[in-house]
Structure formats: C-alpha cells, structure tokens
Amino acid sequence: MAAFLAAAVMVFAQNSVPPTAVQAAKMPQFAARLAHPARRTTPPKSSVFARATRHRGPLDSSDIYDNGPINGNTDAWTIGFGFIVSDSFNIASDGTNITGMSFGAWLAPGDTAPSVEISITSTEFGGTSYFDQTVNFTQGSCTVNQYGYNVCTETASFNGPALNAGSYWVNLQNASVPSGDPVYWDENSGVGCQGPGCPSQASQNTIGSIPSEAFTILGETSTTTTTSSYNDYACPPPQPGFHDLHDLGMIWQQNNPASGVAIDRAGNLYGTLADFGNYSQGLLYQAAHRASNWFLTSLYSFLGGSQGSAPNGVIVGPSGELFGAVQGGYQSCGNDGASYCGLIYEARPGPAACPTALCGWNETAIYQFTGNTDAWGGNVVASDSAGNLYGISGGGGAYGGGAVFELTPAQGGWAEKILYSFTGGNDGAVPTSLLLGHDGNLYGTTLLGGNQNCFYNGCGVVFQLVPSGGSWAENVLYAFSGTTDGYEPGGLAQDSAGDLYGISVCQSYNDIYCRGNELGLIFRLAFSGGSWGFTMIYTSGYCGGGGYVTIHGLTLDAAGNLYASQGGEDVECSPDGCAYYYCGAVVNVTSDQSLISGNADIFNNLTSDANGNLYGTTDTCGFGTPQRNTGMIWQYSP
Numbered sequence: 209m210a211a212f213l214a215a216a217v218m219v220f221a222q223n224s225v226p227p228t229a230v231q232a233a234k235m236p237q238f239a240a241r242l243a244h245p246a247r248r249t250t251p252p253k254s255s256v257f258a259r260a261t262r263h264r265g266p267l268d269s270s271d272i273y274d275n276g277p278i279n280g281n282t283d284a285w286t287i288g289f290g291f292i293v294s295d296s297f298n299i300a301s302d303g304t305n306i307t308g309m310s311f312g313a314w315l316a317p318g319d320t321a322p323s324v325e326i327s328i329t330s331t332e333f334g335g336t337s338y339f340d341q342t343v344n345f346t347q348g349s350c351t352v353n354q355y356g357y358n359v360c361t362e363t364a365s366f367n368g369p370a371l372n373a374g375s376y377w378v379n380l381q382n383a384s385v386p387s388g389d390p391v392y393w394d395e396n397s398g399v400g401c402q403g404p405g406c407p408s409q410a411s412q413n414t415i416g417s418i419p420s421e422a423f424t425i426l427g428e429t430s431t432t433t434t435t436s437s438y439n440d441y442a443c444p445p446p447q448p449g450f451h452d453l454h455d456l457g458m459i460w461q462q463n464n465p466a467s468g469v470a471i472d473r474a475g476n477l478y479g480t481l482a483d484f485g486n487y488s489q490g491l492l493y494q495a496a497h498r499a500s501n502w503f504l505t506s507l508y509s510f511l512g513g514s515q516g517s518a519p520n521g522v523i524v525g526p527s528g529e530l531f532g533a534v535q536g537g538y539q540s541c542g543n544d545g546a547s548y549c550g551l552i553y554e555a556r557p558g559p560a561a562c563p564t565a566l567c568g569w570n571e572t573a574i575y576q577f578t579g580n581t582d583a584w585g586g587n588v589v590a591s592d593s594a595g596n597l598y599g600i601s602g603g604g605g606a607y608g609g610g611a612v613f614e615l616t617p618a619q620g621g622w623a624e625k626i627l628y629s630f631t632g633g634n635d636g637a638v639p640t641s642l643l644l645g646h647d648g649n650l651y652g653t654t655l656l657g658g659n660q661n662c663f664y665n666g667c668g669v670v671f672q673l674v675p676s677g678g679s680w681a682e683n684v685l686y687a688f689s690g691t692t693d694g695y696e697p698g699g700l701a702q703d704s705a706g707d708l709y710g711i712s713v714c715q716s717y718n719d720i721y722c723r724g725n726e727l728g729l730i731f732r733l734a735f736s737g738g739s740w741g742f743t744m745i746y747t748s749g750y751c752g753g754g755g756y757v758t759i760h761g762l763t764l765d766a767a768g769n770l771y772a773s774q775g776g777e778d779v780e781c782s783p784d785g786c787a788y789y790y791c792g793a794v795v796n797v798t799s800d801q802s803l804i805s806g807n808a809d810i811f812n813n814l815t816s817d818a819n820g821n822l823y824g825t826t827d828t829c830g831f832g833t834p835q836r837n838t839g840m841i842w843q844y845s846p
Contacts, residue, residue: 525554686740
C-alpha cells in the first residue's frame with residue numbers, strides 16, 4: 209500500500225484535477241461537460257436519489273456494513289488521478305467472508321460503470337493488506353444532480369478475504385472510465401448508516417480526515433455474532449452532553465498519549481501527537497467545525513533530529529498563530545551533553561490562500577535553547593497581547609533547578625530573557641506550571657523545593673513573579689508540607705477574582721488524610737488581608753480498601769465553574785465495590801458533580817470555550833479495536 213501513496217503525490221503534481229466534484233464543476237473546462245440543458249435545476253428534497261439507495265432500514269442478509277444511503281447533492285471525492293479515499297468499516301463476527309461492495313458514484317454525462325482498485329487494510333491507506341484488486345462495477349439506477357453529474361449506484365462482486373471481528377478500512381483508487389473523466393465517491397457523512405460501529409471515519413491521501421462516503425460492504429455473516437461493547441473500547445458509555453467529535457484513528461501506533469487541545473477565537477481546536485506524522489516524529493493538527501461535521505487536518509509533520517520531534521501541546525498566540533516546544537535544537541544538554549536542548553517553534557498558515565485545503569502550515573524555530581545557564585527542555589505556556597511568550601524549563605537556569613523565561617519578538621528573530629532561575633532551596637525547583645495573571649504578574653508551581661523538612665528535596669511551592677526594576681522578584685505564596693496538603697503541585701488556573709487553583713498529590717504514608725491511598729487534591733489560594741490563604745477544596749475520592757485516583761488537569765469556564773479530569777484504579781469504581789477497577793471521569797469541582805464517567809483512566813487536560821463547552825482528548829477509545837487504542841477528541845456541552 210505504501211507504493212501507491214508515493215505514486216499519488218507524483219500524479220497529483222502533474223495533474224490539475226481538483227480533489228472534489230463540486231470544485232471541478234466550478235471550473236470552466238469541466239462545466240461545459242456537465243451541462244444538461246433540460247435538467248440543470250436543483251432537485252427537490254424528495255428527489256429521485258432514493259432510487260439509487262440500497263437501504264433505508266436494517267441490514268439485508270448479504271450486507272455486512274452499510275454507511276448510509278447516497279446523498280448525491282453535497283459533494284464527492286476523486287478516486288482517480290492519484291487520489292485515494294479510505295473509509296473505515298466494522299465486522300461484528302469472526303470468520304466473515306467479504307463477497308462484494310457497492311458505492312455511490314458521481315460521473316460525467318455519458319460515462320459508464322467504472323473499474324476501481326479496491327483494497328481492504330488494517331489502517332487507512334495501509335498497514336496489513338487483506339485484499340487488493342481492480343474490479344469492474346455494474347451500474348444500477350442513476351439520477352442527475354444540480355451540478356450536472358449522473359449519481360449512480362455501482363456494485364461489484366469479488367472473492368474477498370475472510371475477516372474476524374474488528375475494524376478495517378476500504379480504499380478506493382485508480383478509478384477509470386473509457387472517456388478518461390474523473391470518477392467521484394459520493395459524500396454522505398454516514399447519515400442513515402446501519403451496522404456495527406457506524407458511521408465510518410474517512411480520509412483522503414492528500415488532505416487527511418474528510419466526511420465519510422456512501423458504501424455497503426457485502427458478505428456472508430458468521431452464525432455467531434459478537435458485537436463489540438463500549439467496555440471493549442475503554443470508552444465512556446453514551447451519556448447526555450458527551451460527544452465524540454473526531455477519532456484519532458490515524459495515530460493508533462503512537463506510544464505516547466495525545467496532548468490536550470487549545471482553542472482559538474473561531475472555535476478551532478489544535479493539538480499535537482508525539483510520534484505520528486509523515487516521518488513518525490510528531491504531528492500538529494487542527495479540528496475545525498464546519499456545517500454539522502468536524503474535520504481533522506494535518507497541519508505540519510515534524511522532521512525529527514535537530515529540527516524537532518515529540519511535540520507536547522500548543523498555545524494559540526494573539527493573531528491565531530501557534531507556539532509550542534519540541535525536542536531538538538542543539539545537542540549539548542542532559543546525559544552528559546548527549547541530549548537535545550529543545551527548541552520553541554511558531555506555526556502559521558502559508559502566505560498564500562489555499563483554496564483546496566491541500567496546503568500545510570509553515571513551521572519556524574524561533575528559539576533554540578543553548579543549555580548551561582540557559583533554560584533547556586522548556587515549553588511555552590502563555591502569551592500576552594503584545595505577542596511576548598512566557599515559558600518554563602525543568603532544567604537549566606543559573607543554578608540548574610529550572611527557570612522561567614520570556615521570548616520577545618525582535619528585529620530579525622526572537623530574543624530570550626531568563627526571568628528567574630530556581631535555586632532548589634526555599635524558592636522551589638523544577639517548575640511545573642505557569643500562567644500570566646490578570647494583574648500582569650506571573651504565577652506558577654514547582655515540583656520540588658520549598659519546605660526543606662518535606663521528604664528529601666522539598667514538596668514544591670506556589671510562586672509569584674513580579675516585575676521589579678528591569679528584573680523579576682519571586683514571592684513564595686505557599687510551600688507544601690507533604691501531609692494533608694499533599695506535594696508536587698501543578699495545573700494552576702486563576703479565576704476572575706484572582707484566586708488561584710491547583711493540583712497536588714497525597715500518598716499512602718500520609719495516613720492523616722489519604723488513609724492508605726494515593727489521591728488527587730485540588731487547592732485554592734485566595735488573597736485577603738495582605739496575605740494568601742490556602743484551602744483544600746476537593747479530593748478525588750476515598751477508597752475504603754485502597755487504590756489511587758489522580759487529577760490530570762484543571763480549567764475554568766467563563767462563568768467561573770472549575771472542572772477537572774481524573775482517573776486511576778479505585779475500589780469505589782468497581783461495580784460491586786470490592787475489587788480494584790480502572791475508572792476515569794470529568795468533574796465539575798464547583799458543584800461537586802461528575803459530568804463524564806468511563807471505565808479507564810483516559811481523560812487528558814481540559815479546555816473550555818466562551819459558551820461553556822468542554823473539550824479534551826483521550827488516550828484510548830475512538831474508532832478501532834481494543835488493541836488499537838486510537839483515542840479521540842471529545843466535547844461536553846452542559
């Protein structure tokens with residue numbers, strides 16, 4: 209399957225056929241071919257497209273999977289000229305024999321049934337190949353749509369593979385008709401689908417994720433049916449307000465979990481995958497909401513080595529550009545100078561408009577850490593209205609305890625300034641979070657340092673950095689003791705009143721509070737009467753027989769509600785309350801209400817939009833078999 213990907217790029221470079229049927233219909237050289245003098249009006253909603261539909265009810269006995277009837281009016285995707293369209297489908301029973309396929313085709317007037325190369329694979333465009341053959345289709349009923357295309361049902365029989373229960377992909381490419389015109393696969397987004405796990409996920413080889421298409425997989429079903437359950441996929445069960453926006457099925461081989469997502473003013477979501485992309489060195493992606501669908505687009509594939517790999521989340525700048533950190537840059541840090549020091553990059557769309565969505569984004573390394581007393585292994589976590597970036601590093605700084613740094617746009621590039629270097633003493637060490645406060649000061653947490661009587665290296669602090677005479681002065685707002693307040697704080701957030709919220713951890717030997725368990729704690733720091741007061745406001749649960757439930761991330765919505773994601777192994781999660789059981793949840797801390805529950809510790813960091821919707825990613829679930837652990841982007845609407 210890898211061979212046809214290379215061929216597709218070559219053919220695309222030599223051919224001007226656009227990716228979709230609607231784009232082609234708007235080009236003068238195609239429009240003349242599509243003219244139907246007496247039939248150019250838009251079909252009514254009760255159009256004759258129903259005649260080209262194979263199903264409007266349960267699956268027929270010969271149907272293994274049906275992704276819904278032909279739409280015929282929205283758009284269709286090229287499956288020739290080097291373009292490949294891949295749609296997923298599920299098999300419910302072991303030993304299912306695939307015997308054929310039908311799909312909805314858009315054809316130019318006068319064109320007859322096409323021949324198409326069909327392949328069935330374990331992943332989109334590739335992986336394990338179970339079938340790969342060019343077959344001739346038989347044309348069924350057709351009708352004419354508003355763009356002048358004949359929209360037809362195409363059916364082919366073939367001796368396909370015997371497949372066990374699970375998820376697969378059908379790929380259509382190299383479609384041809386005697387005239388040499390393009391052949392298109394009808395887009396229907398899976399509306400009206402029938403079968404296990406529908407609707408389908410879909411992808412196009414030059415763009416990435418697209419809406420799914422109209423097709424039916426034909427076969428002979430096994431006498432024993434084993435339909436997958438939500439538990440098989442480690443998925444949250446259906447529940448009010450929870451939506452799987454888009455599965456991350458293209459990343460099923462990655463070893464690292466997906467990051468959370470950042471959101472821009474238009475409501476687009478951005479995230480990173482640590483070891484996917486064209487070079488398996490990391491990927492930057494966008495999830496955008498258009499009409500009633502979410503579209504996942506690959507923006508940039510990292511090249512690896514000194515040029516960057518393993519991205520870990522992004523932030524959105526004031527003009528919609530993206531910033532983040534990757535491994536790479538100079539190779540003179542850590543492991544006796546054998547590791548990369550890391551670099552900060554900026555990503556933005558190309559300078560020219562991209563009418564076909566085939567264009568990627570440009571990535572620029574704006575700063576490479578040098579190691580030694582410079583920060584290294586750092587990440588940018590905040591930006592201000594002037595475009596300055598603020599970040600933290602767990603290594604480097606003047607004392608080797610990590611640093612807080614600023615990157616400022618300058619003529620010809622970016623200038624870095626170390627705002628504060630941690631000594632590892634009472635001031636803290638190894639910063640874990642940072643935010644730009646409403647008052648212009650910086651607030652953050654450290655993993656270590658602070659109370660030197662706590663464990664061996666201190667239990668961490670909450671700190672404030674205040675501009676002072678051209679430099680920044682640190683104030684320690686709270687030093688953790690490792691008892692009822694926990695230790696290793698992180699995940700800082702600030703509400704409109706200026707109060708700070710964060711996470712700490714309480715472990716088994718702190719029996720005063722944890723009672724033999726490892727728990728996630730949430731605290732509040734409020735400024736009143738000239739000092740900061742510390743209050744513990746939430747614990748992730750009390751497991752009577754033991755267990756651990758940790759908290760991964762905090763976010764505040766516009767109304768001031770505080771949310772957290774959590775998960776772990778907890779007796780209380782067990783259906784009978786008497787055995788360890790993996791569980792995960794997203795909770796409204798303000799109202800002490802569980803919003804989303806699941807049977808695995810899968811929820812990552814959270815973000816919210818202006819309307820109070822929550823967004824995040826999961827490490828597992830999504831579209832695939834239990835072994836694939838594909839992950840997904842999700843939304844919760846209160």
